[in-house]
Amino acid sequence: MRTLVVGAGAAGLWCALHATEHGPVTVIAPGAAELTATAWAQGGVAAVTEPQDSAELHAADTLAAGVGLCDPDAVRVLVEEAPLAVQELRALGMAFDEGERPALEGGHSARRVLHAQGDASGRELHRFLAAQVAGDRGIDRMDGRVVAIASDGRVARGAILGDGRSIEADRIVLATGGACGIFGRRTGPDTSIGEGLVLAWAAGAALADLEFVQFHPTALDVPGKPARLLTEALRGEGATLIDVHGERFMTRFHPLGELAPRDVVARALIRVREETGAPVYLDAAGVSDVAQRFPTAVEQCREVGLDIAHVPIPVAPAAHYMMGGVLTDVWGRTPVSGLFAAGEVACTGVHGANRLASNSLAEALVFGARAARAELGPPPEPPAARDGSFREPAGGLPLTEVRELADRTLGVRRFGPELDALVDRLVSAEHPQGDRVATLVERLMAEAALRRRESRGGHFRVDFPEPQAGWRVRQAVDRDGWWAIPLPEPEAARTV
Numbered sequence: 049m050r051t052l053v054v055g056a057g058a059a060g061l062w063c064a065l066h067a068t069e070h071g072p073v074t075v076i077a078p079g080a081a082e083l084t085a086t087a088w089a090q091g092g093v094a095a096v097t098e099p100q101d102s103a104e105l106h107a108a109d110t111l112a113a114g115v116g117l118c119d120p121d122a123v124r125v126l127v128e129e130a131p132l133a134v135q136e137l138r139a140l141g142m143a144f145d146e147g148e149r150p151a152l153e154g155g156h157s158a159r160r161v162l163h164a165q166g167d168a169s170g171r172e173l174h175r176f177l178a179a180q181v182a183g184d185r186g187i188d189r190m191d192g193r194v195v196a197i198a199s200d201g202r203v204a205r206g207a208i209l210g211d212g213r214s215i216e217a218d219r220i221v222l223a224t225g226g227a228c229g230i231f232g233r234r235t236g237p238d239t240s241i242g243e244g245l246v247l248a249w250a251a252g253a254a255l256a257d258l259e260f261v262q263f264h265p266t267a268l269d270v271p272g273k274p275a276r277l278l279t280e281a282l283r284g285e286g287a288t289l290i291d292v293h294g295e296r297f298m299t300r301f302h303p304l305g306e307l308a309p310r311d312v313v314a315r316a317l318i319r320v321r322e323e324t325g326a327p328v329y330l331d332a333a334g335v336s337d338v339a340q341r342f343p344t345a346v347e348q349c350r351e352v353g354l355d356i357a358h359v360p361i362p363v364a365p366a367a368h369y370m371m372g373g374v375l376t377d378v379w380g381r382t383p384v385s386g387l388f389a390a391g392e393v394a395c396t397g398v399h400g401a402n403r404l405a406s407n408s409l410a411e412a413l414v415f416g417a418r419a420a421r422a423e424l425g426p427p428p429e430p431p432a433a434r435d436g437s438f439r440e441p442a443g444g445l446p447l448t449e450v451r452e453l454a455d456r457t458l459g460v461r462r463f464g465p466e467l468d469a470l471v472d473r474l475v476s477a478e479h480p481q482g483d484r485v486a487t488l489v490e491r492l493m494a495e496a497a498l499r500r501r502e503s504r505g506g507h508f509r510v511d512f513p514e515p516q517a518g519w520r521v522r523q524a525v526d527r528d529g530w531w532a533i534p535l536p537e538p539e540a541a542r543t544v
């Protein structure tokens with residue numbers, strides 16, 4: 049059994065390490081660690097490791113964050129297997145910050161977020177996994193990009209690289225990360241534009257939950273500079289959000305103030321910016337030992353000439369995480385036999401409408417390992433009935449325009465008529481030099497957002513500001529059109 053892993057973040061590297069049990073393994077991805085979101089992660093890995101915590105509590109928190117759209121089976125797999133992944137990592141020599149107890153993060157009812165090297169957890173996890181893969185395990189690590197999956201729509205047999213070479217494999221695992229790179233304001237790598245989504249789509253797989261994007265409220269807002277993330281843990285340690293007059297405002301919007309859910313804080317920030325016509329600031333002057341405890345935040349602010357220990361930092365929301373992705377079962381399988389997806393590119397259903405903080409590295413590890421072990425078939429069967437269908441676009445829009453449109457129309461607040469106009473613009477985008485991948489991803493995201501006539505989790509419609517019971521369904525799409533995936537009743541979903 050030959051395995052080809054596409055992508056070298058947490059999901060791809062962990063998958064590759066597990067796939068060696070079944071035969072030869074090749075990992076293909078551009079070389080640099082900075083091209084993975086994994087290396088950018090600051091918080092850590094959510095896993096139950098404390099006696100007073102439990103899988104049931106972790107599941108309940110995950111389901112609550114997902115606002116009724118999580119797949120309870122996928123959630124059960126995540127919460128039960130995340131501690132096993134941590135145990136396995138420790139056995140291999142990964143050093144989590146052992147002296148400290150796991151951290152408490154927003155939305156978690158117990159301490160369960162494991163850090164490594166403080167707020168550089170992702171960089172440390174990536175360094176460790178990359179070293180394991182480079183070690184003496186016979187994994188072939190290739191530098192390059194996959195531009196197509198060799199598939200007849202039913203069975204995948206390999207991949208085609210950007211330089212025209214092809215690689216045959218029995219198992220192809222897409223671990224290509226998320227798609228927030230289609231936004232101008234994003235906290236992650238520029239290159240995460242959803243290539244894996246389009247590879248899977250073109251091979252005959254389906255995508256789901258595309259309307260759900262998590263916007264992080266506190267990303268740097270300095271004109272002309274990247275929107276670097278300023279971790280929520282700063283607010284957990286007492287940093288406040290203030291307007292241009294120095295007034296705190298979050299208590300107006302939510303009883304939890306600065307620690308309200310991310311979507312609530314993001315909308316409040318935009319509202320206050322509109323009210324005052326001026327930026328909003330994160331004031332961390334009251335956080336003790338900020339330089340020692342938040343070296344990444346300090347460095348990111350220093351790079352733009354700001355000293356977070358002494359001056360309020362201008363912040364605004366930025367696209368941070370894609371809840372949607374390639375629709376898979378709990379083994380990472382798609383309807384195309386031999387084609388799997390794991391990590392942020394996949395949509396197992398664990399996040400529903402909103403991701404619980406630090407569940408994504410856990411997901412990458414748990415489902416990366418599963419994709420390495422899963423039987424090749426039978427893959428999940430898609431339903432016969434669809435709504436609408438797609439003409440494959442021949443071109444696209446330039447990436448700068450895709451990003452400008454996403455920021456303007458697909459951001460924290462969405463409005464039906466604007467989404468409608470955006471879809472029209474993207475459907476007719478045929479520029480031969482345009483970015484076909486980013487344009488298609490944005491078009492599917494915009495259509496999903498337009499179809500969902502309610503607000504829930506990461507998706508907020510100003511024209512439908514409340515959740516609607518009738519919308520407790522997931523939306524999926526493939527080249528033959530859209531369909532709805534029904535979910536069990538909430539009570540059943542909670543007995544995980």
Ligand SMILES: Cc1cc2nc3c(=O)[nH]c(=O)nc-3n(C[C@H](O)[C@H](O)[C@H](O)COP(=O)(O)OP(=O)(O)OC[C@H]3O[C@@H](n4cnc5c(N)ncnc54)[C@H](O)[C@@H]3O)c2cc1C
Pocket residue numbers: 054055056057058059060076077078083084085086087088089090091092093094170192193194195223224225226235236237240243244277368369390391392393405406407408409410412
């Ligand atoms: C600033 C920031 C902070 C975060 N903090 C946390 C946190 O504290 N805890 C948490 O759980 N999550 C966090 N997240 C989210 C988390 O980092 C990601 O969801 C997770 O790392 C995704 O891992 P992955 O392996 O799926 O993808 P990635 O780590 O993004 O890796 C994708 C890989 O695929 C490659 N690739 C893409 N396209 C192709 C192609 N066509 N051919 C070949 N290779 C390709 C890329 O180059 C890369 O190697 C954070 C994200 C950001 C941006």
